[in-house]
Amino acid sequence: MSYCVNCGVELDATARACPLCHTPVQNPNRPVDAELPPPFPSRRKEVQPASKKELALLISAMFASVAVLCGVLNLFFLHSGRPWSLYVVGAAVMLWLWLVPPLLLRGMPLWVRLLLDSCAVGVYVYLISIDLHGQRWFLGLALPIILTGGAIVTALGLILSRGRSILSSVTLIIGAVGLFVVGIELFVDRWMGGSYEPGWSIVVATVCIALIIPLLVVRHRPALRDEARRRFHM
Ligand SMILES: [Zn+2]
Numbered sequence: 001m002s003y004c005v006n007c008g009v010e011l012d013a014t015a016r017a018c019p020l021c022h023t024p025v026q027n028p029n030r031p032v033d034a035e036l037p038p039p040f041p042s043r044r045k046e047v048q049p050a051s052k053k054e055l056a057l058l059i060s061a062m063f064a065s066v067a068v069l070c071g072v073l074n075l076f077f078l079h080s081g082r083p084w085s086l087y088v089v090g091a092a093v094m095l096w097l098w099l100v101p102p103l104l105l106r107g108m109p110l111w112v113r114l115l116l117d118s119c120a121v122g123v124y125v126y127l128i129s130i131d132l133h134g135q136r137w138f139l140g141l142a143l144p145i146i147l148t149g150g151a152i153v154t155a156l157g158l159i160l161s162r163g164r165s166i167l168s169s170v171t172l173i174i175g176a177v178g179l180f181v182v183g184i185e186l187f188v189d190r191w192m193g194g195s196y197e198p199g200w201s202i203v204v205a206t207v208c209i210a211l212i213i214p215l216l217v218v219r220h221r222p223a224l225r226d227e228a229r230r231r232f233h234m
Helices: 052-077 083-104 110-131 133-159 165-191 202-222 223-230
Strands: none
Touching: 052 083, 083 110, 110 133, 133 165, 165 202, 165 223, 202 223
């Protein structure tokens, strides 16, 4: 039994050099055995990457079978006069759109992904509104909120995909949240009473602005920015 003189690792009888630190092995009492097969393969092989197509197929099959099974149950066995399976089918479609297209389309821009995700949420809420006979609230309240949220998220994805710093990204995300919250209250007020009276959303938006101002100051002061980067390991 030989040990590496440099790092002390136990050496195989066939090793000409230490596998860890590459120090040549010289043991006069036990010369290197060239006859025995080496313990490690001499040729490097690539590890087969996980197939994204197979994973996408598996996820699709899983969602499809859940949707079909629930549809069949709803139609023939558990039909209480309500299309409850629409909830499951809608959730399956939404999750499928969230998970599978990004797997198949490599290099899909972030904003396209977010746009697709928003559309999926819209489709799901639409299916729910069919079951609850809520076409009015869907068109009057849910759709404007989803469209606004989708537009904000897509725009954010478009801006952020151009490689922003963490500081800029956080500032933009906080700003987007403030904008979205004001939009929600606007649509809720219009839906409930008609006129827009800013209330709780202004409080949230003010908090967002209060957070954005110091972030902007830090961003535009090189000394502060470098200090923030050091402290938060950015
Ligand atoms: Zn060694």
